[in-house]
Amino acid sequence: MKTxxxxxxxxxxxxxxxxPKKERNAMSDxxxxxxxxxxxxxxxxxxxxxxxxxxxxxSAIMGFTNGFNxxxxxxxxxxxxxxxxxxxxxxxxxxxxNGLKELTWFxxxxxxxxxxxxxxxxxxxxxxxxxxxEKFSASEIKALRINxxxxxxxxxxxxxxxxxxxxxxEGASTSGASIEFLFIDSxxxxxxxxxxxNKPLEASFYVYQETQKQIILEQQKLEAxxxxxxxxxxxxxxxxxxxxxxxxxxxxxxxxxxDLELWEQYVANRSxxxxxxxxxxxxxxxxxxxIEWGYEGSxxxxxxxxxxxxQGLFAPKQQNHGFVNQSQASTRMxxxxxxxxxxxxxxxxxxx
Numbered sequence: 001m002k003t004x005x006x007x008x009x010x011x012x013x014x015x016x017x018x019x020p021k022k023e024r025n026a027m028s029d030x031x032x033x034x035x036x037x038x039x040x041x042x043x044x045x046x047x048x049x050x051x052x053x054x055x056x057x058x059s060a061i062m063g064f065t066n067g068f069n070x071x072x073x074x075x076x077x078x079x080x081x082x083x084x085x086x087x088x089x090x091x092x093x094x095x096x097x098n099g100l101k102e103l104t105w106f107x108x109x110x111x112x113x114x115x116x117x118x119x120x121x122x123x124x125x126x127x128x129x130x131x132x133x134e135k136f137s138a139s140e141i142k143a144l145r146i147n148x149x150x151x152x153x154x155x156x157x158x159x160x161x162x163x164x165x166x167x168x169x170e171g172a173s174t175s176g177a178s179i180e181f182l183f184i185d186s187x188x189x190x191x192x193x194x195x196x197x198n199k200p201l202e203a204s205f206y207v208y209q210e211t212q213k214q215i216i217l218e219q220q221k222l223e224a225x226x227x228x229x230x231x232x233x234x235x236x237x238x239x240x241x242x243x244x245x246x247x248x249x250x251x252x253x254x255x256x257x258x259d260l261e262l263w264e265q266y267v268a269n270r271s272x273x274x275x276x277x278x279x280x281x282x283x284x285x286x287x288x289x290x291i292e293w294g295y296e297g298s299x300x301x302x303x304x305x306x307x308x309x310x311q312g313l314f315a316p317k318q319q320n321h322g323f324v325n326q327s328q329a330s331t332r333m334x335x336x337x338x339x340x341x342x343x344x345x346x347x348x349x350x351x352x
Contacts (some may be wrong), residue, residue: 038062045128046108049138054108056091057099061109061122076119105145107152132157240277243267250283257290258298266302269309276311286313 047055060080064073080100083090091099103109106129113121132141132153141153150156241249246267254263270276290298293316300316 039124039126041126041128042108042124045130046106049129049133050102050106050108051099053091053095053099054102054106055099057096058103058108058124060091062124065124074113074115074118074121079119102145105152107154129153237280239279240274241279241283242277243271246271246278246283249280250287253287254290256295257287258295258302262299262302262306265306266313269306270311289313289315 042058050058057080060082061075064075064079077093077096080096081091081093082088100109104111107125107127110123110125111120112123115121135157136144144150144153144156147156150159247264250263251260254260267278270278289301293301297316301313304310304316305313
């Protein structure tokens with residue numbers, strides 16, 4: 001019987017053996033919320049050359065980056081400052097501005113999109129600053145950056161190279177050593193021009209302004225302290241005093257102005273309710289009244305307030321009003337009689 005060989009199943013030649021693979025644990029498995037990976041190139045060849053402000057700003061931008069070599073989300077100036085959590089450190093506005101300028105100039109980041117309302121979009125670049133700092137010192141590169149004539153470090157270095165090549169082309173017979181000298185000399189000219197552009201007089205004026213600013217801040221601090229002290233004293237003068245506090249404050253002062261027993265009775269009546277308690281302002285007013293009324297008048301005023309259950313103290317009544325009026329009337333009558341006598345004497349003398 002013939003069979004169709006195409007339909008016959010193939011004879012197995014052997015079995016495939018699967019060896020178990022050892023799975024590698026990722027770093028993110030150890031952290032519950034994952035981690036933000038930092039570029040090795042940035043870590044070894046950028047971070048050692050930039051300032052702390054630039055490092056902090058770079059770290060903040062990296063936190064908002066969605067993925068490798070992708071533009072970040074819109075990041076506002078306030079978001080870069082941080083300090084969202086209570087007690088956390090917050091960068092100043094000037095620190096963020098300086099950090100962004102430095103990172104942009106070194107081409108570590110690029111502004112992809114500018115938006116004043118939502119914030120700018122930044123892209124992190126893979127660059128190295130090793131070659132630049134091998135050719136020039138840190139002070140020279142800082143002078144180029146502060147000069148503000150070049151938008152980036154590559155543009156600044158290219159300008160230096162062009163200046164050196166032009167200087168070398170003018171002297172065709174110069175050797176390699178002289179070309180190198182011209183290159184350094186051209187850079188020195190740029191460095192000197194950058195120092196001149198800083199304008200030392202203006203720098204001194206800025207120092208003077210900063211000094212004046214510190215003086216003004218100190219004055220404002222002293223004024224604020226004096227204002228706080230005056231406010232504290234004002235609140236202390238209107239504070240309700242207890243019976244013991246009033247007696248302690250007035251025991252020695254009022255001893256020669258009134259009877260202390262009457263004074264204690266009056267203070268006890270005033271201290272029964274919170275709204276009628278005495279204050280330091282009230283004690284000062286009573287002290288002035290007692291000096292004006294005298295010892296007997298002050299005691300009379302205290303007796304009137306105690307017996308009448310009054311809260312205030314009133315000026316004592318004068319008992320000699322009738323006697324004074326009577327003496328004034330008699331004095332006036334004597335003056336009239338003297339005038340009449342003088343008039344009669346004049347009539348007799350002059351014959352009127």
